[in-house]
Amino acid sequence: MQIQTALLGELNIEKTDIIAFPEAIPGFPEEKEFILIPLDEESPFYYLQSVKTKELCLIIANPFIFFPSYEIKLETEVITKLEIEQKQPNIAIYTILTIPEDFKKATANLLAPIIININTKKGLQFISQNNDYNTKHFIFPQQNNSEDIKPATREEL
Numbered sequence: 001m002q003i004q005t006a007l008l009g010e011l012n013i014e015k016t017d018i019i020a021f022p023e024a025i026p027g028f029p030e031e032k033e034f035i036l037i038p039l040d041e042e043s044p045f046y047y048l049q050s051v052k053t054k055e056l057c058l059i060i061a062n063p064f065i066f067f068p069s070y071e072i073k074l075e076t077e078v079i080t081k082l083e084i085e086q087k088q089p090n091i092a093i094y095t096i097l098t099i100p101e102d103f104k105k106a107t108a109n110l111l112a113p114i115i116i117n118i119n120t121k122k123g124l125q126f127i128s129q130n131n132d133y134n135t136k137h138f139i140f141p142q143q144n145n146s147e148d149i150k151p152a153t154r155e156e157l
Helices: 076-081
Strands: 002-005 009-012 033-038 045-050 057-061 091-098 114-117 122-125
Touching: 002 045, 045 091, 076 122
Parallel strands: none
Antiparallel strands: 002 009, 033 045, 045 057, 057 091, 091 114, 114 122
């Protein structure tokens, strides 16, 4: 099967690689099928590309690489919807990234991760009840560049 993408051009994919989002991703109610594409072999980043809309491609990452102590507790309803087996859960967890012009200021949405059942190829965006997380956590350490910020001189005004 071939799909069109804005970033990667035409891709040949297998139907078995399509991840179904029966409830869609909030903000994209018509988008229910995506494909997961690694940025490259060594990268922690992935494209979550819509099968239907070539312009819709989210950049996602494994949150545990950037936030080793990250924790989420999936509700029973989510476990049921994704058909997750309690004894041998085979899930992947990703966080949607926001990438500004300065890549060093990229942020991760830890409040609402993408959960994918690897076996059934079902996914959803889970909105956590954990108040320790929000939608914009820097994925790289931020430095205070106060020495770069100087008061304007009278001549500069």
